[in-house]
Amino acid sequence: xxxxxxxxxxxxxxxxxxxxxxxxxxxxxxxxxxxxxxxxxxxxxxxxxxxxxxxxxxxxxxxxxxxxxxxxxxxxxxxxxxxxxxxxxxxxxxxxxxxxxxxxxxxxxxxxxxxxxxxxxxxxxxxxxxxxxxxxxxxxxxxxxxxxxxxxxxxxxxxxxxxxxxxxxxxxxxxxxxxxxxxxxxxxxxxxxxxxxxxxxxxxxxxxxxxxxxxxxxxxxxxxxxxxxxxxxxxxxxxxxxxxxxxxxxxxxxxxxxxxxxxxxxxxxxxxxxxxxxxxxxxxxxxxxxxxxxxxxxxxxxxxxxxxxxxxxxxxxxxxxxxxxxxxxxxxxxxxxxxxxxxxxxxxxxxxxxxxxxxxxxxxxxxxxxxxxxxxxxxxxxxxxxxxx
Ligand SMILES: *Cc1c(COP(=O)(O)O)cnc(C)c1O
Numbered sequence: 001x002x003x004x005x006x007x008x009x010x011x012x013x014x015x016x017x018x019x020x021x022x023x024x025x026x027x028x029x030x031x032x033x034x035x036x037x038x039x040x041x042x043x044x045x046x047x048x049x050x051x052x053x054x055x056x057x058x059x060x061x062x063x064x065x066x067x068x069x070x071x072x073x074x075x076x077x078x079x080x081x082x083x084x085x086x087x088x089x090x091x092x093x094x095x096x097x098x099x100x101x102x103x104x105x106x107x108x109x110x111x112x113x114x115x116x117x118x119x120x121x122x123x124x125x126x127x128x129x130x131x132x133x134x135x136x137x138x139x140x141x142x143x144x145x146x147x148x149x150x151x152x153x154x155x156x157x158x159x160x161x162x163x164x165x166x167x168x169x170x171x172x173x174x175x176x177x178x179x180x181x182x183x184x185x186x187x188x189x190x191x192x193x194x195x196x197x198x199x200x201x202x203x204x205x206x207x208x209x210x211x212x213x214x215x216x217x218x219x220x221x222x223x224x225x226x227x228x229x230x231x232x233x234x235x236x237x238x239x240x241x242x243x244x245x246x247x248x249x250x251x252x253x254x255x256x257x258x259x260x261x262x263x264x265x266x267x268x269x270x271x272x273x274x275x276x277x278x279x280x281x282x283x284x285x286x287x288x289x290x291x292x293x294x295x296x297x298x299x300x301x302x303x304x305x306x307x308x309x310x311x312x313x314x315x316x317x318x319x320x321x322x323x324x325x326x327x328x329x330x331x332x333x334x335x336x337x338x339x340x341x342x343x344x345x346x347x348x349x350x351x352x353x354x355x356x357x358x359x360x361x362x363x364x365x366x367x368x369x370x371x372x373x374x375x376x377x378x379x380x381x382x383x384x385x386x387x388x389x
Contacts, residue, residue, distance in 0.1 A: 002060050004245040010060050011238060012053060022053045024235045046223050050231040054238050055206075058196070061175040061241065062188050064208035066215035068222045069234060073171065073191025074099045075227035076205030080167055080187055082221045084135055086112030091129045092138040093120045095148060095351045097169060098339060100138075120150040121281055123158065130162045140169040141178075142285070145298045145335045145359040146352040147272040149281035152288055156184025165214075171195070174326070176248040177292035181210045187218075194326030195295075198240040198247050202233045247328060247364055251295030254330075254362035254370055259297045261371050267378055269300045269356070295363075296325055298335075301356040301381075309334050309356040311384055315377035318365055325361030330370060333359050 002010070014023050025048050030041040041047050051069050059067040070076040077100050084090070090104065094117040104115045118125040120139050130137070137159045141150040152168060159166035167187045168180035174195035180188050190196055192204035209215040222228060229237075252275075259273035271278075274285035275293030285293055301308050313321050319332035323339055333339060335353050343353070362370060 002063075007057060007060055008242055011057055011242070022050055022235060022238055024231045025049045026231055044231075045226050045228055048228075048231050048234070050234045050238075051229060054229070054234040054241075057238060057241055058175075058190070058192075058206045059208055061244075062170070062208040063179050063181050064188060064210055065212050066219070067206050067208040068215075068218050069192075069229040069237070070205040070207065070222070070227045071229055072203045072227075073189065073193055073205035074103060076189050076191070076207045077169070078103060079207055079218055079221045079225065079227065080136070080189065081108050081113070082225065083165075083217060084108070084113050087133060088135040089114045089116065089131060089133040090136045090138055091116050091118060091126060091134050091164075093140055093143060093148075093150065094118055095143045095146065096138065096140060097144055097171075098343065100169070102342075119148075120155060121148050123151060123154045126155055126158050130158060130164065132162075134162060134164045136167050137164050138167045138169070140172065141288075142172045142274055142294055142296070144172060145272075145296070145339065145357065147172075147274055147279070147294070147296065147298060148352075149274050149279070149285045151281070151284045152178075152180050152183040152185060159186070160184070171326075172294055172296060173289055173292075174244065174248050174294070176245050177252065177289045177294060181208070183288060186210050186214060192237050192240075193324065195244060195248060195251075196240055196326075197237050198244060198327060199236075200324060200327030200329065200331075202236050204229050204233050204237050248292065248295065250364045251326075251362050252292045254365070254367045255295045255297050255360075256293065257367045258360060258362055258370055258374065261374065262297065262299045265378065267302050267381070269302050269304060269354070271297065271299045272352070273297045296359065296361050298357055298359040300354040300358070304354050304356040306334070306336055306355045308381060309358050310337065311381050312377050313358060315380040316373045317376075318363075318369060318373040319360060325359075327361070328364045330363035330365060330373075331361040335359055 032038045055067040118129045165186040168185040169189045171191045188208040190206040263271045319330045
């Protein structure tokens with residue numbers, strides 16, 4: 001990644017007016033001098049200057065050749081899946097984002113694309129799963145919601161040796177913490193709904209490619225399928241990116257203190273956070289995440305029931321009960337009843353999503369205030385226990 005100074009100053013000043021912020025080009029078409037002679041833009045699905053400014057800054061953030069903006073993170077994932085044809089295979093991380101699982105299994109499998117899900121935290125599993133039909137290896141690191149970490153560099157070697165592309169959904173780490181292209185990935189995906197936007201006020205997605213050739217293929221799909229991000233939302237994501245380094249650093253600091261507090265709490269069973277030395281792949285995370293372990297922490301309770309977790313998540317006041325993550329305001333959710341409600345209980349438990357699992361997305365509030373908020377929730381579940389006994 002370029003320095004944050006270069007990133008902020010790479011966002012262009014408007015040539016026509018000197019506007020220091022990127023204008024919102026709210027238009028569908030661009031007037032031509034003669035048929036086919038234009039100023040670089042002809043129709044807004046194919047290209048828009050506000051979108052181009054966003055795409056360029058995200059390519060720079062991830063150290064890629066080019067980037068393409070889509071209406072949502074899932075539209076970005078969908079565009080990458082469209083690189084494949086019937087008979088091709090994807091080897092994917094087993095606790096892949098639920099929406100990607102739904103898209104692969106219920107849309108692409110029907111079209112003849114086979115998907116194998118494996119635990120990619122152990123590279124040997126990836127080596128075993130790859131066949132000569134494998135075209136994409138698809139990972140997330142850290143994963144949702146149990147923050148499993150995979151070794152991107154090692155998996156990139158496996159991809160290369162097998163003529164497959166490595167795709168990394170980098171949403172949870174953010175480009176401030178981790179740049180998969182520098183570690184050997186071919187394609188990076190972001191749900192810009194999360195850290196890039198950073199204010200819980202939009203949905204958006206980005207695909208970043210390592211090479212010009214892959215960029216052209218994604219651009220073709222972007223124009224052919226049309227799932228683009230509108231200019232107003234492009235403007236908002238650019239504005240979010242201008243403060244991303246400050247936000248993510250604070251969010252990671254908050255998550256670290258929250259994880260340490262939870263790890264020492266007598267009512268807590270397990271804490272999942274790559275910044276804790278007890279995390280299975282802490283050393284890999286330390287190496288590939290630039291010392292920034294992310295803003296999401298999850299934990300389960302000693303009394304491992306959905307009721308106990310439900311009681312907890314309704315007792316916080318700064319941590320708002322909502323799905324999503326990455327915004328300036330902290331969020332809390334109960335995966336078994338919210339984000340992972342559609343996953344069968346057995347499968348959920350197998351991937352570590354216990355009944356009482358609680359996921360926190362730390363915002364940019366003061367760390368002490370977040371701890372106080374959690375203390376209050378612990379006190380109220382205890383009070384409830386003693387009054388009902
Ligand atoms: C949220 C999310 C997505 C999907 O993004 P949307 O913008 O909601 O479509 C994909 N991957 C990960 C890891 C996510 O957290």
